[in-house]
Amino acid sequence: MRKEIRDTLFILVPVIAAFYYLPSIYSNQLLFFNFIVFLVLAQGVNIIYGFTGYLPFGYVGFFGAGAYGFSLPVMHFHLSALPALGTAAGAAILLALLLTPLLRLSGAYFAIANLAAAMAAFQIVSNPNLTDITKGPYGISLSGVFAPDFAYGVAVAILAFTLLTVIFLRNSRFGLALQAIREDSVTAGMAGVDVVRMRTLAWLLSALVAGLAGGVFAWYVSVFYPETVFSTSFSIFAIVFALFGGVATIAGPILGVIILYGTYNTIGITEPQYFQLIYGALIMGLVLFLPDGLVSLFKRWGVNVP
Amino acid sequence: MLIYSITAGLLFGFYFSLVGLGLNLVFGVMRIVNLAHGSFLMLGAFLAYLLFSGSGINPVYSAGLAFALFMLFGLPLYYLIVPRLLSSKNPEMLSLIFFFGMAQLIEAIASIEFGPTERSLPGRALGEGPVQILGQSFPGSWVITAGICALAVVLVYFYLYRTRLGAATRAVMIDRAEAQASGIDVHRTSAIAFGISLGLAATAGVMAPFMIGSITPAMGEGINVAAFAVIVIGTLGNPLGAVFGGLIYGVSLMLMQNYLSSWADLLPNLLLIAILLVRPSGLLGRKVRYA
Numbered sequence: 001m002r003k004e005i006r007d008t009l010f011i012l013v014p015v016i017a018a019f020y021y022l023p024s025i026y027s028n029q030l031l032f033f034n035f036i037v038f039l040v041l042a043q044g045v046n047i048i049y050g051f052t053g054y055l056p057f058g059y060v061g062f063f064g065a066g067a068y069g070f071s072l073p074v075m076h077f078h079l080s081a082l083p084a085l086g087t088a089a090g091a092a093i094l095l096a097l098l099l100t101p102l103l104r105l106s107g108a109y110f111a112i113a114n115l116a117a118a119m120a121a122f123q124i125v126s127n128p129n130l131t132d133i134t135k136g137p138y139g140i141s142l143s144g145v146f147a148p149d150f151a152y153g154v155a156v157a158i159l160a161f162t163l164l165t166v167i168f169l170r171n172s173r174f175g176l177a178l179q180a181i182r183e184d185s186v187t188a189g190m191a192g193v194d195v196v197r198m199r200t201l202a203w204l205l206s207a208l209v210a211g212l213a214g215g216v217f218a219w220y221v222s223v224f225y226p227e228t229v230f231s232t233s234f235s236i237f238a239i240v241f242a243l244f245g246g247v248a249t250i251a252g253p254i255l256g257v258i259i260l261y262g263t264y265n266t267i268g269i270t271e272p273q274y275f276q277l278i279y280g281a282l283i284m285g286l287v288l289f290l291p292d293g294l295v296s297l298f299k300r301w302g303v304n305v306p
Numbered sequence: 307m308l309i310y311s312i313t314a315g316l317l318f319g320f321y322f323s324l325v326g327l328g329l330n331l332v333f334g335v336m337r338i339v340n341l342a343h344g345s346f347l348m349l350g351a352f353l354a355y356l357l358f359s360g361s362g363i364n365p366v367y368s369a370g371l372a373f374a375l376f377m378l379f380g381l382p383l384y385y386l387i388v389p390r391l392l393s394s395k396n397p398e399m400l401s402l403i404f405f406f407g408m409a410q411l412i413e414a415i416a417s418i419e420f421g422p423t424e425r426s427l428p429g430r431a432l433g434e435g436p437v438q439i440l441g442q443s444f445p446g447s448w449v450i451t452a453g454i455c456a457l458a459v460v461l462v463y464f465y466l467y468r469t470r471l472g473a474a475t476r477a478v479m480i481d482r483a484e485a486q487a488s489g490i491d492v493h494r495t496s497a498i499a500f501g502i503s504l505g506l507a508a509t510a511g512v513m514a515p516f517m518i519g520s521i522t523p524a525m526g527e528g529i530n531v532a533a534f535a536v537i538v539i540g541t542l543g544n545p546l547g548a549v550f551g552g553l554i555y556g557v558s559l560m561l562m563q564n565y566l567s568s569w570a571d572l573l574p575n576l577l578l579i580a581i582l583l584v585r586p587s588g589l590l591g592r593k594v595r596y597a
Contacts, residue, residue: 053399055399055402055403057406081419090368101583102579102582102583103460104583107398107399107402108339108398108399108402109582111402112531112534113578113579113582113583115531115574116531116534116535116574116576116578116579117575117579119531120530120572120575120576121576122403123571123572123575124572125571126570129568129569130566187313222348236410239403254377260480272415272502273414273418274414274418275414276410276411276413276414276416276417277410277411277414277418278414279405279407280408280409280410280411280413280414281407281411282407283403283407284404284407284408284411285405286405287391287394287400287401287403287404287405288387288390288391288404291394291395291396291400299390305553
């Protein structure tokens with residue numbers, strides 16, 4: 001059996017089926033929706049960090065761009081939801097194209113410049129001078145398109161698209177080329193990999209899924225403030241989940257989200273500082289003791305994780 | 307207005323030099339970006355707040371105390387984590403993630419301990435009435451802060467260029483392996499540099515209520531971007547480049563605040579991105595770009 005088909009059957013199909021049917025068993029749809037958003041974001045971080053080695057501290061910028069890319073056309077031009085998801089994706093891609101020059105930087109320089117870019121995007125969107133266009137700091141309300149059930153279904157579809165992308169990356173020459181660039185871009189270039197084009201494509205793919213997630217998030221919640229959709233905790237969570245599970249795999253980020261976000265919800269989110277505390281300590285512990293994530297444990301025992 | 311902006315900018319510039327100095331020292335010696343720098347600065351700010359509101363201690367003394375305290379804290383911290391990080395297979399990236407986690411941890415502890423409310427110190431805590439410079443009047447606290455920061459910078463200069471340990475530190479900055487080969491105790495030198503860096507961050511933190519405004523547990527992140535902007539404008543890895551970067555940063559911040567006030571928050575972010583893209587080695591620097 002070809003690997004793509006095997007991964008699709010044993011990872012994508014069960015995950016999608018679970019999220020499709022779970023709300024009818026346990027009626028907390030919002031909880032599952034949040035799971036989907038974080039699964040998409042963690043896989044998005046996986047695409048750009050796991051496969052190409054660029055660590056996006058400002059990943060939330062694309063999520064926010066997607067949320068506003070969805071909301072502004074709906075608010076000003078009364079666009080309906082599905083085409084607005086297209087503009088959400090467009091906004092994220094546009095931001096990513098604007099930021100492609102950052103890919104010339106490496107390591108820490110890229111991570112911090114990306115963080116600065118996300119903060120700049122937030123400051124522009126929430127600036128009181130732009131209240132007429134973006135509602136500035138006062139937040140967005142989209143009662144006209146509110147349709148949680150429909151939005152949930154679309155979110156499941158976006159998750160399926162994201163997982164397919166990662167399955168493709170994991171099993172294709174394209175993904176192999178990206179990992180070669182991550183290990184040594186000069187050697188990869190010598191071996192005939194088009195370094196600039198490949199990493200730009202990965203960057204845009206990663207932005208695209210975050211933009212779609214942001215768009216469907218805006219649609220699902222309908223009322224939000226700029227600091228909600230540009231909150232650094234989205235970047236932190238997505239990076240922690242992906243790292244915890246193990247990047248450059250398909251199953252790693254999924255495991256990370258289910259274990260960590262599951263714990264987050266079981267213990268309860270009344271005191272977010274305590275989670276910041278735990279996640280901070282977890283990041284430090286992971287770096288020191290398990291830098292390749294949970295799946296590296298399986299690999300140590302000789303089990304190959306897709 | 308223009309003279310006012312530029313003079314105030316220079317005063318702030320000295321402050322931002324101090325903010326960037328410690329970060330740059332660590333980067334120069336260990337090639338590590340300490341993303342918890344802003345969090346240590348925040349802790350220093352809370353120390354000053356507690357000492358002043360609790361027992362009325364003048365922040366000038368708190369600055370000295372904060373330096374000593376955080377320096378002593380930094381030494382064991384170095385031995386606990388940095389050698390381990392440096393020997394991992396991707397030190398640059400892993401240490402970035404590690405200190406990011408540490409920043410989250412410190413911020414969380416601070417918000418559990420102090421709550422999210424904004425606190426501030428009155429300017430009179432530091433100095434009396436306004437000071438006249440070039441016919442313009444400035445708050446006394448600004449001038450005193452700038453003075454303390456300038457003093458700290460001079461002391462660091464003295465340490466690096468006039469002491470034996472400073473010469474060893476500069477040798478480690480140039481080439482870690484070669485320094486080790488010529489008999490320098492690399493870990494001891496680096497540990498002291500790390501301690502000094504945390505001490506400088508905390509000192510800058512003590513002054514933060516007068517220059518940056520109210521203090522909150524979450525202030526570290528914005529400070530990090532500002533500090534990184536300062537050292538990128540100066541030169542990464544050259545501690546005294548931070549002074550140059552700080553002055554440029556301070557003046558442009560003041561010009562922005564006086565002429566385009568509602569967009570002033572954007573400045574550090576845009577400046578950082580622009581300089582990284584156009585001249586990543588900094589305005590004074592040699593070539594360092596990799597990709």
